């Protein structure tokens with residue numbers, strides 16, 4: 001489905017920025033941290049800051065770029081510090097030029113439209129206006145992805161990053177394959193950051209009735225094997241698939257924890273990239289937004305050597321050692 005004219009049009013505005021979701025009540029059953037008026041679970045906040053941190057470094061290098069958010073609506077009503085799309089849009093410098101914000105739910109779309117409307121005209125440090133185009137794509141991202149890519153709005157030369165922040169099983173493996181296959185050699189593939197909800201996976205798998213949904217998510221018929229695998233083994237298998245099946249040069253699984261100093265991994269964010277510097281930059285972003293990684297991992301990257309860490313090896317970053 002193409003974006004509607006009204007939603008795809010740039011709506012640069014100098015009007016005062018309205019607070020996000022003024023009309024929505026705060027809600028979360030999860031353990032949460034207070035942010036004055038609004039609560040958001042620490043893991044959502046860590047994830048959003050991790051993405052924002054990485055993209056901040058990413059644009060410093062590329063000086064431009066496209067950001068595709070396949071599941072862009074806010075996770076929790078009324079969140080302030082934990083909405084990836086919002087943090088990425090406000091991140092400085094505002095050199096990302098093309099935004100494709102995709103969402104299925106009416107509520108999520110309404111939030112995205114408010115977010116778009118509230119954006120000030122992007123400017124550089126000297127006040128010069130910068131080009132930026134924000135498109136909102138309503139509907140199923142698994143269908144829209146082909147249209148977005150077919151439109152040629154992301155050129156082969158443009159650096160591109162795609163966030164696949166599904167709730168659990170919404171992102172079809174075919175969708176991931178389309179994104180990975182879009183760029184032709186020698187251009188580097190679209191970078192991917194993929195949510196893998198290991199913390200809820202076994203419980204979710206036990207409640208599965210419609211196997212077609214799982215076949216589409218996993219992209220193969222052997223997803224039943226996940227029921228007997230540990231979280232860490234599942235994350236490592238998924239990470240490996242990004243390299244072996246999709247052809248990415250680098251793939252790593254970054255843990256997001258239940259609490260500030262907790263060691264329970266709620267989910268992994270799997271990052272896949274062809275850029276040789278990207279893993280180091282991602283580790284740096286994770287360190288800033290979440291916490292230090294285990295020493296043995298840091299040594300691989302020669303990064304933050306003096307940091308103290310309390311993460312057991314088994315719960316740390318999963319990566320190919322290069």
Ligand SMILES: C[S@@+](CC[C@H](N)C(=O)[O-])C[C@H]1O[C@@H](n2cnc3c(N)ncnc32)[C@H](O)[C@@H]1O
Nearest residue numbers: 071073074075083084103104105108140141165
């Ligand atoms: C986990 S939330 C995204 C959280 C968001 N990235 C954040 O930072 O708060 C997933 C979103 O995807 C939407 N969604 C679910 N299935 C979808 C689909 N097939 N296509 C597009 N959006 C979908 C949901 O309505 C929800 O808003």
